[in-house]
């Protein structure tokens with residue numbers, strides 16, 4: 645399964661960027677087909693069975709740079725050892741790093757521990773849902789804030805990780821370097837969310853990027869977006 649690269653942990657830049665124009669009919673078709681695909685093919689993942697912000701946060705931090713199938717057992721072990729922000733905040737950071745092993749990228753357990761300490765110290769053990777407050781935490785960037793708001797608090801907040809960048813760029817842009825267009829892709833990610841369905845829509849985008857519109861060999865022939873995708877048929881050699 646595809647891994648997610650570490651999200652930008654800095655605050656969003658508010659610089660101007662060309663917006664991506666999507667006509668209403670294409671937008672509607674994308675939303676409907678994505679949600680339908682997700683109902684039929686979405687992955688059954690343990691962090692989709694909870695709305696506990698702490699559990700969501702742990703899963704999101706673990707999924708940065710690590711494949712889903714490696715995260716699942718560690719996620720369960722970690723939560724059994726540290727069931728709450730308070731438990732994690734009270735633990736010595738060295739122990740937290742040992743529990744984290746062998747996931748790697750050891751800055752992540754340190755950050756998670758720091759977020760737990762701040763949550764307990766500043767917010768009485770309850771992670772806030774406000775975007776600005778979330779972004780004020782060291783270790784919570786725009787992606788993670790969006791994921792927490794969307795997956796824990798069921799807000800229609802946008803997300804933009806590697807999978808989502810790839811899908812949106814291929815379907816709606818198909819020109820230039822995708823990662824250089826993050827500002828407009830953030831705006832597009834937000835504009836596409838069907839009202840009140842941010843949770844499913846964002847989960848669907850991540851699954852779709854991991855399972856259909858994959859980095860190297862996307863399944864274009866079977867893809868429900870192929871009738872309007874600007875990259876169809878995608879040529880992984882870049883010669884198309």
Ligand code: SF4
Pocket residue numbers: 811814815856857858862863864865867868869870873874875876877878
């Ligand atoms: S048609 Fe191909 S490139 Fe376009 S969204 Fe589907 S899988 Fe991705």
